[in-house]
Amino acid sequence: MKRKSFEGNICPVARTLDLIGDWWSLLIIRDALDGVRRFGDFHKSLDIAKNMLSTRLKGLVETGILQLVPASDGSAYKEYVLTEKGRALQTVIVALSQWGGEFLFETDESGSVMVDAQKRKPIRKIQLLSADGRVLAPEDVATRVGGTAERRHA
Structure with a gap:
């Protein structure tokens, strides 16, 4: 197919x-x-x-x-x-890894964790930020197509 x-x-x-x-x-x-x-x-x-x-x-x-x-x-x-x-796809891979680590493993189950290669500490969870630095939730994000109206994702 x-x-x-x-x-x-x-x-x-x-x-x-x-x-x-x-x-x-x-x-x-x-x-x-x-x-x-x-x-x-x-x-x-x-x-x-x-x-x-x-x-x-x-x-x-x-x-x-x-x-x-x-x-x-x-x-x-x-x-x-x-x-x-x-x-540039590293951000996508990290986001998928963090989401999977949070939602697809049991509490007592261990999985891989992405770490800062220099400090060997887990990297901070990726967040969506506005241009002025505010953390954005799903309801705070909309899609704009060219000059048309925006569409909310939530």
Whole structure:
């Protein structure tokens, strides 16, 4: 079954999901943010079929999220490195991790926690802030399309 494309959609969320909306792509980006660079290392970490991994990596390269570069050790291999566009997805990965940690684990169940690499302390929970620094709740956010009226999300 062919997946519907959201290319050209006015919603940035729909367009983003069109590029990175499947779980494999997000997990590849997560691993790349953790320093994974080689096909074999992605394969080992994710335990994904090689053909599926190859397809996802190719797509992430084609959309400018990853780039193929010569191996850092000078070998004949190629490595996958996040572009600026790919690195900017770190906030999305952190937000997903924090949401999952809060809502998908039992009280006595431990999971991974993202930490400040230098201080080794958990990072502060991501918050939505207004331009003047106020913390925004879902009912404080609306969507504006061009010059049209705003639509509330709550």
